[in-house]
Amino acid sequence: MSEPVFRMIGEARRGGIVAVCDHASNYVPEDIHLGLPDAALSKHIAYDIGAAGVCERLARRHSIPAMLGEVSRLVIDLHREEENPALIPESTDGTLVPGNIGANREMRLDRFHRPYHKAMEAWFDAVEPGLILSIHSFTPELESREEDRPWEIGLLYNQDDRAAQHAIRLFGELGCTVGDNEPYSGRELNATMNRHAEAYGRPYCAIEIRNDLIANEGGQSRWAAIVADVAGRVKLALESA
Template identity: 70%
Template sequence: MSDELFRQVGEPRPGGIVAVCDHASNVVPADIELGVDRALLDTHIAYDIGAGGVVDRLARRHDIAAHMACLSRLVVDLHREEDAAGVIPGSSDGHFIAGNIGADREARLSRFHRPYHDALGKWLDAAQPGLILSIHSFTPRLESDAGTDRPWEVGLLYNQDDSAARHAMRMFGEEGLTVGDNEPYSGKELNATMNRHAEAHGRPYLAIEIRNDLIRTEAEQARWAKLITDVAGRTLLALKSA
């Protein structure tokens, strides 16, 4: 079951940094028919383009242990609460997901959502990290809002706890990047995994959104993994010294 849901790379160190990537994969199980053009599985509606590559490099090259999903968010969105309308999306960025209309919600939650979060919770309890990185990517322009470009290169999301995010926003800004403060999405509305596994336990976190045109190649992913490692390390030091 774990191979269908997630993979874990590296060994966490107590008090160290770990990474989580809920939208790392565009895989759809063979027994689930979404009723969409297969080409859409290579777009941002199916997964966070480039995010998995960044997180894999964080784990393999920068000693930041990672928990990564192995399932497309079109099957079930692991970064939504169980009762959220979009946890099994009927549409995404203007595309109708026919196979999800009338889908057995309870079966999908039981098979995918709950085991994923149970495993993540146990992993984090054992790790006792000093800082959690939640890595996502966003499209530069939504098809459903084609007239609006998203200018941010990276965004930091948070709900109630912005303690780590404030440090990281400043540090990314010092790198000359255009940084979003709860942009392009607000963590007040979309922060499910960190609400559950970080804020609810008093664990500091950085929910990082990277514009996906900046992390499409291996070289770009490597550059961002190095940058995030630096910012995360300095953020953890700042939190410890506060």
């Protein structure tokens, strides 16, 4: 297959800040039939709305190079471990995905998931980033259950909270409503950063931005500038610790 699994924007410098976006795209290859209406691909179940735009602006305007996943999370979730049952979702936020029932797991791993993570591993090994930003977005509310989600931005982490704690403080000082391991816990959902950051002692910020704030270009530009500012100061704080 010739379709890209990821795309790179910008040139990383050794020890600098980089960004990754696992859920940047809602692309579904023509030969994979999910059994969903086209409208489903515009929803958060298909990709992280606005996250790619934030990463593009981080790279092009703030010199933070980015790696973006280029396949919908409905096909395979690049932000899950290979053995995770939700890797190829049969149901997501109350929506059944008929085409994923009995899907060829190994084929999708070999075609999408493994090349993506192999490339990320090689990139990080080459540039040894001083700080990794993992950019995601979350919905103001879920369709499958009622849940209060007041945060504008959340910082997720598992065991290594060095960068996250600085970022939580700095976003708060800017007047942002910040979630500390909210709206999801990084102790449960942190697959990419567990694999490529925590496993190597690389500092990271796993960032969730509420998607209504970055649904258009103006919001993406604003939040890219905020994230870039905070990331630069987090990196300085880590280096001076």
